[in-house]
Amino acid sequence: MKLTTKGRYAVMAMADLARFSSGRPVALADIAQRQEISLSYLEQLFAKLRRGDLVKSVRGPGGGYLLARSADNIRISDVILAVDEPIKATRCEIGSPKGCMGSSSSRCITHDLWEGLSYQIQGFLSGVSLGDVINGRVAKSPDLMDKSLTASAAD
Structure with a gap:
């Protein structure tokens, strides 16, 4: 999964803003201190978040x-995309006929697996709002974890 610091920090900063705003402006210096993110880096991120409305x-x-x-x-996927962070697990463009094998135009044997994962991640992040994050409403799926642990134990 290609989610770099830029996307994670943007989400952290937006969640901080949502939590501490209470209808009043929040200084970036306060967010930087609480989240331990460089102020100059936050300024760059917030310029993009502002352009993304x-x-x-x-x-x-x-x-x-x-x-x-x-x-x-505000969806988490909106935040990540606003800071130019792709949500993908493949080397190539999602849906592109171009290949992921470098100079050839062929796709790697696991391309469909990673493309499917990218769609699942995009769907998950599109279904979660900042409100969900700051209010602890992000779905955790212990059932999936239990099933994967049971399947691993059976092997």
């Missing part, structure tokens, strides 16, 4: 950032 900036004393819409209406 996920946050709005407030200038002047007491300024900072606000969510552009409610936390329940």
